[in-house]
Amino acid sequence: MIICPICDSQSNSEKIYKPRGTLVDMEVFMCHECSHIFSTKKSKASKPTSDNIQAKIQKISCDADYTEVRVGKQQMTDKDFDRLVNYSIKNPDFVIKDVLDTCSARGHFIEKVKNYWGDDVNIDAIEPDPYMAVKYVDSDNFKVFIGELENYEIKKKFDVVYSCHSLEHYKNPIKVFSFASKVINKNGLFIINVPNIMTLDTYQGFDEYFYDYHLQYFCPNTLTLLSQKMGFMAEEIYESGSDLVIFFRKRTVLDYNNNKRKTKNLHLIKNGVTQRDCNIKNEQYYLDKYCLSEKSYLFSVGRFTEEKDLVTMINGYLFSKLKVKLVIAGDGDTEYSSKVKKLAASKNIILTGYIFGDELQSLFSNAKIFLLSSTHEVAAPITVLEAMSYNLSILLSDIDVNQILPLENSSYFSAGDYKDFSKSLLWLFNNEHDNYNNVSYLEENHNWDSIANETHALYKTIIAYRNEFNTPKPLTTF
Numbered sequence: 001m002i003i004c005p006i007c008d009s010q011s012n013s014e015k016i017y018k019p020r021g022t023l024v025d026m027e028v029f030m031c032h033e034c035s036h037i038f039s040t041k042k043s044k045a046s047k048p049t050s051d052n053i054q055a056k057i058q059k060i061s062c063d064a065d066y067t068e069v070r071v072g073k074q075q076m077t078d079k080d081f082d083r084l085v086n087y088s089i090k091n092p093d094f095v096i097k098d099v100l101d102t103c104s105a106r107g108h109f110i111e112k113v114k115n116y117w118g119d120d121v122n123i124d125a126i127e128p129d130p131y132m133a134v135k136y137v138d139s140d141n142f143k144v145f146i147g148e149l150e151n152y153e154i155k156k157k158f159d160v161v162y163s164c165h166s167l168e169h170y171k172n173p174i175k176v177f178s179f180a181s182k183v184i185n186k187n188g189l190f191i192i193n194v195p196n197i198m199t200l201d202t203y204q205g206f207d208e209y210f211y212d213y214h215l216q217y218f219c220p221n222t223l224t225l226l227s228q229k230m231g232f233m234a235e236e237i238y239e240s241g242s243d244l245v246i247f248f249r250k251r252t253v254l255d256y257n258n259n260k261r262k263t264k265n266l267h268l269i270k271n272g273v274t275q276r277d278c279n280i281k282n283e284q285y286y287l288d289k290y291c292l293s294e295k296s297y298l299f300s301v302g303r304f305t306e307e308k309d310l311v312t313m314i315n316g317y318l319f320s321k322l323k324v325k326l327v328i329a330g331d332g333d334t335e336y337s338s339k340v341k342k343l344a345a346s347k348n349i350i351l352t353g354y355i356f357g358d359e360l361q362s363l364f365s366n367a368k369i370f371l372l373s374s375t376h377e378v379a380a381p382i383t384v385l386e387a388m389s390y391n392l393s394i395l396l397s398d399i400d401v402n403q404i405l406p407l408e409n410s411s412y413f414s415a416g417d418y419k420d421f422s423k424s425l426l427w428l429f430n431n432e433h434d435n436y437n438n439v440s441y442l443e444e445n446h447n448w449d450s451i452a453n454e455t456h457a458l459y460k461t462i463i464a465y466r467n468e469f470n471t472p473k474p475l476t477t478f
């Protein structure tokens with residue numbers, strides 16, 4: 001089955017090309033849901049076996065021949081550096097102290113940053129190939145990690161994270177955004193430079209894009225779509241030559257609350273949460289099904305995806321050595337979800353799979369503490385609102401979007417930090433909480449009757465606008 005790496009749609013992608021001379025039986029697909037173009041490989045490339053120079057050169061350039069699209073990383077990084085300087089001049093409040101280049105190659109970008117900002121910045125660099133980093137790996141100016149992005153240990157957050165001609169090589173580009181989300185400061189920039197498929201207009205150019213080591217082919221729309229899914233918003237978009245460069249920033253509902261980027265057509269209607277019915281059908285049956293009793297277990301709900309960071313939750317739970325069970329409802333069908341399931345192979349952790357209706361309500365209503373460890377700033381998490389409606393104690397990550405909720409400080413742990421999760425969990429577990437304020441907050445802010453009234457009023461203004469101007473009223477959804 002072919003699954004679109006951006007929108008996850010299954011079997012809705014059409015094969016559109018087979019690269020000439022592919023050594024890995026590569027095929028190029030286009031998704032009919034979101035228009036993303038991506039490749040799949042059927043076999044693995046054989047690594048260069050000889051010691052000859054050509055093999056080495058191929059190796060250091062991700063095993064690909066040099067082509068016009070790939071050549072001249074210095075030119076790309078120089079332009080991106082100029083863009084960053086302009087951005088910092090335009091946004092004087094944006095202070096650059098910590099910079100991470102996620103694929104630093106020969107170090108052109110980091111050297112420019114160091115020359116310009118000097119000792120005011122700390123620069124970290126990640127480069128998989130030691131041969132590429134040989135000139136700067138031992139420099140006192142940079143902290144260099146030789147290895148793959150996924151093996152880089154995140155010890156701090158950065159104001160600027162830069163990725164130049166790297167994202168298109170990932171089978172799962174969501175991983176890179178997920179990494180960025182964890183490593184970027186809340187107002188930080190994520191700068192991505194990728195080949196722009198919109199510049200592909202000659203047949204001769206085909207093989208510069210569609211070769212064995214490009215797995216994603218982005219255009220402004222699809223890259224923006226991917227970023228939105230991962231909680232980022234595009235601040236600046238540059239299309240120059242064959243490059244697409246986008247400056248992303250994490251998007252949060254705070255953007256709305258702070259009236260930032262507010263347009264006159266932006267209208268927010270909050271989501272509703274149902275007031276709880278005390279009589280859940282077959283409640284005891286469902287508790288028995290998982291051998292649970294009232295207030296004797298921890299509970300979480302969500303898809304098993306990277307942005308939910310269940311790994312931190314499970315590691316934190318195991319680290320706490322609590323004897324109560326951890327119940328996680330949800331599932332997934334990715335490499336990450338397999339990792340979660342493996343990690344959860346403990347007799348005290350129950351994975352229920354996807355559950356709905358009375359079964360889900362029964363598990364919500366009898367839990368002792370509700371847990372949420374997500375690292376992505378997308379929107380106020382509905383599952384937490386639901387947990388609040390059951391008067392549960394709640395432990396959730398301290399990302400901005402979670403902090404909008406009126407919960408006590410003790411309800412938050414440092415996102416991505418399993419030890420802090422564990423410490424906070426033990427505290428919550430041992431200290432009883434009165435959570436009744438949560439219900440009145442929901443009644444005031446997430447009440448279905450008010451939402452229906454607001455929606456009705458909005459529709460009326462749209463219709464009145466259309467009747468007056470004979471054109472649909474432009475609206476921005478958030």
Ligand SMILES: [Zn+2]
Nearest residue numbers: 004007031034
């Ligand atoms: Zn798609």
